[in-house]
Amino acid sequence: MIEFKNVVKTYDNGTTAVADLSFTAPTGKITVLVGPSGCGKTTTLRMVNRLIEQTSGTILLGDEDNAAVDTIKMRRKIGYVIQNAGLFPHQTVLDNVCAVPYLNGTDKHAARTRAADLIELVGLDRDYGSRYPWQLSGGQQQRVGVARALAADPPFMLMDEPFSAVDPIVRKQLQAEFLRIQADLAKTIIMVTHDIDEALRLGDQIVVLKEGGVLAQIGSPAEILASPADAFVADFLGESRGYHALSFERIASLAPQQTPSARVGEPVGATEGAWIVARDEFDAPLGWTRTTAGTASSDRLVPAATVSHSRGNYRELLDAALASPSGRAIVVDDRGYYLGTLGSDAVIHGAVESLAEERSS
Numbered sequence: 095m096i097e098f099k100n101v102v103k104t105y106d107n108g109t110t111a112v113a114d115l116s117f118t119a120p121t122g123k124i125t126v127l128v129g130p131s132g133c134g135k136t137t138t139l140r141m142v143n144r145l146i147e148q149t150s151g152t153i154l155l156g157d158e159d160n161a162a163v164d165t166i167k168m169r170r171k172i173g174y175v176i177q178n179a180g181l182f183p184h185q186t187v188l189d190n191v192c193a194v195p196y197l198n199g200t201d202k203h204a205a206r207t208r209a210a211d212l213i214e215l216v217g218l219d220r221d222y223g224s225r226y227p228w229q230l231s232g233g234q235q236q237r238v239g240v241a242r243a244l245a246a247d248p249p250f251m252l253m254d255e256p257f258s259a260v261d262p263i264v265r266k267q268l269q270a271e272f273l274r275i276q277a278d279l280a281k282t283i284i285m286v287t288h289d290i291d292e293a294l295r296l297g298d299q300i301v302v303l304k305e306g307g308v309l310a311q312i313g314s315p316a317e318i319l320a321s322p323a324d325a326f327v328a329d330f331l332g333e334s335r336g337y338h339a340l341s342f343e344r345i346a347s348l349a350p351q352q353t354p355s356a357r358v359g360e361p362v363g364a365t366e367g368a369w370i371v372a373r374d375e376f377d378a379p380l381g382w383t384r385t386t387a388g389t390a391s392s393d394r395l396v397p398a399a400t401v402s403h404s405r406g407n408y409r410e411l412l413d414a415a416l417a418s419p420s421g422r423a424i425v426v427d428d429r430g431y432y433l434g435t436l437g438s439d440a441v442i443h444g445a446v447e448s449l450a451e452e453r454s455s
């Protein structure tokens with residue numbers, strides 16, 4: 095756990111960047127600091143590893159006061175990832191990843207073996223170890239930055255806009271891979287972003303800051319979306335707040351409706367020209383097709399994404415329904431077998447009902 099207790103930072107020019115901030119970043123979880131430019135996110139993060147000294151208040155790393163321990167030793171327990179990766183340009187990828195283990199006196203062979211494993215873990219080929227940073231794309235450099243931060247197996251990680259220097263598609267890939275790695279490693283992470291989508295996607299807990307480093311709200315993504323503390327938070331979450339909130343509502347209580355389905359090319363008792371669900375020879379849904387001369391036409395097949403009834407959420411359901419030619423999403427069981435379909439109207443009714451339930455509870 096990392097705990098902030100009444101932390102204040104006033105710079106020499108009189109700017110108060112962080113005002114009386116208290117929160118706990120739980121062990122093994124990702125806490126995201128989010129807020130508009132200049133609200134004190136980076137200052138907050140950098141006070142954890144004492145790149146910036148707080149004016150008053152206490153920061154605990156586990157049960158240790160970070161001001162009372164040796165700074166160098168303390169920093170080695172904290173992985174630090176920054177925007178643009180910040181790799182050493184004249185060192186190979188492997189040596190970049192080994193930087194902290196070398197400083198810790200880890201045996202060179204052991205450090206290099208682990209570094210090669212980490213390079214693979216972050217989704218790069220081991221051969222990349224012998225390249226120099228300038229021979230990598232921005233996204234690859236960010237991956238190396240994450241591998242380097244993980245190399246000394248620190249319990250804590252600080253990440254300052256770690257995925258912001260890459261295009262939106264690479265960014266989504268990096269976020270997904272990062273979540274996969276974190277599911278295994280369970281580091282205690284504080285991450286800074288100004289991107290609310292990234293915060294909602296990655297955060298177990300979100301700390302929303304407003305100008306002057308004032309805490310606006312702290313909570314899980316679902317809690318913040320469901321009940322923003324004030325107009326500032328609601329405004330920061332933006333117009334797509336309702337759409338994001340759908341990601342946290344499971345569809346398991348909705349009953350899929352029966353829509354005719356058939357294996358491609360086989361007879362079907364549906365109205366000529368109607369949309370039906372096409373199944374493969376194992377009865378897994380392929381997508382939508384129309385009936386032509388009483389059979390499920392193979393020429394008119396439109397592939398479609400399916401939604402899991404037990405694990406799917408309203409947002410996936412809405413996306414699948416809106417992308418479907420019939421306006422309905424295909425729902426499957428845990429093994430991928432066809433259960434039925436749900437239309438976007440079901441999302442709206444379901445969402446309204448679950449909101450009403452929340453209000454009455």
Ligand SMILES: Nc1ncnc2c1ncn2[C@@H]1O[C@H](COP(=O)(O)OP(=O)(O)OP(=O)(O)O)[C@@H](O)[C@H]1O
Pocket residue numbers: 105106107109110111129130131132133134135136137138288
């Ligand atoms: N060294 C400094 N001296 C004086 N003021 C500073 C210093 N560093 C930052 N500030 C001010 O402190 C406030 C918070 O800055 P900080 O960089 O922590 O914000 P941020 O939320 O990370 O911003 P951004 O999203 O733009 O990176 C800002 O008003 C900034 O101008």
